[in-house]
Amino acid sequence: MACAPRIVIVGVWHGGMHVALRLKRLLRPGEATVTVVDAHAYMTYQPLLAEAAAGSLEPRHVVVPLRQALPWAQIITRQVLSLDHAQRTVYLRSTEGSPSPLRYDRLVWAPGSVSRLLPVPGLAEHGNGFKTVAEAIHLRNQVLGRLDAAAATSSAERRAAALTFVFVGGGFAGVEALAELQDMAHDACARYPELDPRAQRWILVEAADRILPEVGQQLSRYTADLLRRRGIDVRLGTRLLSAEGVRIRLDDGTEFDADTLVWTAGVAPSPLNRRTDLPLDERGRVRTTAFLSVVDTEDAWAVGDCAAVPDLAAGQGELCPPSAQHAVRQARVTARNVVASLRSGEPVAYRHASVGTVASLGLYQGAAEIRGVRLRGFPAWFAHRSYHLSQLPSANRRLRVVADWTLALFFPREIVSLASLEHTHDDFASAADQARPPEP
Ligand SMILES: Cc1cc2nc3c(=O)[nH]c(=O)nc-3n(C[C@H](O)[C@H](O)[C@H](O)COP(=O)(O)OP(=O)(O)OC[C@H]3O[C@@H](n4cnc5c(N)ncnc54)[C@H](O)[C@@H]3O)c2cc1C
Incomplete structure (x- = not known):
């Protein structure tokens, strides 16, 4: 019996998480397997970060553990090093040294963005x-x-x-x-x-x-x-x-x-985009069609901040701005189109007018x-x-x-600084120094 096709999702925060959740609803039993790969074991709900920083929310409550949210998927907590889509292979950082390959049949690319730094001294x-x-x-x-x-x-x-x-x-x-x-x-x-x-x-x-x-x-x-x-x-x-x-x-x-x-x-698309063979625009975003499939490429879709997605609701030539609102909605359309590709169905175009x-x-x-x-x-x-x-x-x-x-x-806010958590070994190291026998 032929193996079920493997769908690999790279990056599982806003975009990737919602692709996985929607795939769960759309896939028939045994139709495909879903593997999610992320450097983190949890998704961060970024729009609530400011409240977590200010102590209105417990920081753990604005993150969603992947193993709890996606128990039916294969979860790989590793950094992705590069992608060779021509060979349908993602390369992951391994503890053994050389990058370990992960093969797939369909790819959803969602590694997001990083802070956009300028060359300001200091x-x-x-x-x-x-x-x-x-x-x-x-x-x-x-x-x-x-x-x-x-x-x-x-x-x-x-x-x-x-x-x-x-x-x-x-x-x-x-x-x-x-x-x-x-x-x-x-x-x-x-x-x-x-x-x-x-x-x-x-x-x-x-x-x-x-x-x-x-x-x-x-x-x-x-x-x-x-x-x-x-x-x-x-x-x-x-x-x-x-x-x-x-x-x-x-x-x-x-x-x-x-x-x-x-x-x-501001943000810049994930630098990981440049370690792939996917087509990029001048700002380093993966170019997609209105169906969220990667331009001139089979079996690959890209969503969220890493991608240059046509914004049909905004007009000809416009691209979606980087936002969770777009990433989540693009994810739902992507899941539908990935499933359509498995069933030789028709894809649907992404169109979302901001609410x-x-x-x-x-x-x-x-x-x-x-x-x-x-x-x-x-x-x-x-x-x-x-x-x-x-x-x-x-x-x-x-x-x-x-x-x-x-x-x-x-109750009033907690106003304690737990900065010592960022240096957990300091006290122990200093106790070890004290306990060391004096030099003869
Ligand atoms: C503080 C803050 C507040 C925001 N508030 C709003 C808001 O109110 N409304 C709104 O619409 N948008 C908001 N945004 C923007 C929104 O969060 C982003 O647009 C959205 O997260 C993009 O989703 P994404 O899936 O493309 O990328 P991300 O959510 O960034 O996910 C990318 C994922 O890829 C993983 N990844 C990256 N590189 C690798 C690698 N090499 N190996 C393995 N995994 C990797 C990351 O670990 C991450 O899990 C806010 C952003 C911030 C920072």
């Missing part, structure tokens, strides 16, 4: 990204740790640097992270009698003349005004020139010291535009929570998130 050494749960936890520890450092120092210069937080990039990720963390730091500051809350400086640096390009002009202005009313220094049309040591230099002529620098100035955007700007504050209706303040914040709750791909996680939000109504 940025690589001193900047933090904001794409992963580890970065969210680190940033929370960093902000709370800086409050501790400011409270402990007698140097006015050191205190000012500790209490200065700079975010570069005014898209969703940057604005939400800054707004949520500033809210948390404001709450935390009430527990530090040594610190004047007005001494904190939160600065948002954006090269364009507006923030949140994803929403209309009016809502973008509203958000900038709201942030300014909260004491955040929003600098539009401004670029970061350098970040050497703790010295921040901006192209508006100002310079100051800041211990915390967060870079959220809108929602952003959380701290507790009870938000900005949203849903089907042309603009919401502000509490209704927007509520829409943000309801929408993302409905999109979390696990009932278990949805319940845990609701439990976190409910508990937050009755």
Whole structure:
């Protein structure tokens, strides 16, 4: 009896996860096997990262373990090194040294994107990204740790640097992270009698003349005004020139010291794209047709941030912007087309007109535009929570998130920094030093 064809999905966060979930619904028993490959053993629900960083959500609750969500699939937790689609082979990092091959019959490519860095001196050494749960936890520890450092120092210069937080990039990720963390730091500051809350400086640096390009002009202005009313220094049309040591230099002529620098100035397609034989566009995205199949290639589809997918709803020549909203919807169409290819059926084209955007700007504050209706303040914040709750791909996680939000109504936030978790061996190593017999 012939083996069932093997479908391999590379990258299992927003795009890949939803391809796998939809395949489960569409495939007949024994029709094909599904193997998912990801460097992580879990999917991260990125739109809730800002709340995880701010302590409104337990970080573990914004990740979905792959083995729990996809128990029927073969799960491989390994880094993908390269792809030879002509040979229908993905090469995985192996512990033995040479890359181990994984063969397939159909491929879904979804390795996403990475932070888009610019050659700014000092940025690589001193900047933090904001794409992963580890970065969210680190940033929370960093902000709370800086409050501790400011409270402990007698140097006015050191205190000012500790209490200065700079975010570069005014898209969703940057604005939400800054707004949520500033809210948390404001709450935390009430527990530090040594610190004047007005001494904190939160600065948002954006090269364009507006923030949140994803929403209309009016809502973008509203958000900038709201942030300014909260004491955040929003600098539009401004670029970061350098970040050497703790010295921040901006192209508006100002310079100051800041211990915390967060870079959220856009994303670039996964560099893994360049280690494949798939056709790429000038920005390094995999080129797809409107059916999400890879251009001029059989048996391969690409979804999400890694791909240049025609946006039929936006018009001729337009491409889908990188967003979870598109990745998830592209995933569902891809699963359908992969199954159609197994049954010699007709593929369907991907067409999705954005339903809108929602952003959380701290507790009870938000900005949203849903089907042309603009919401502000509490209704927007509520829409943000309801929408993302409905999109979390696990009932278990949805319940845990609701439990976190409910508990937050009755108890103040946790304001403890667990930065020591990032250096777990230090205490043990120092105890081992003490226990060492003196040199003769
Ligand atoms: C903080 C933040 C907030 C956001 N908020 C919103 C929002 O509110 N609304 C919205 O629509 N979008 C939002 N986005 C954007 C959205 O999260 C992305 O567009 C979406 O995640 C893209 O999905 P994807 O499947 O293409 O890639 P990803 O979700 O990035 O998944 C890529 C997967 O590939 C894996 N991978 C990559 N390289 C390898 C390799 N070499 N080997 C093995 N595995 C690999 C990664 O581990 C990851 O699991 C936000 C993004 C961030 C960072």
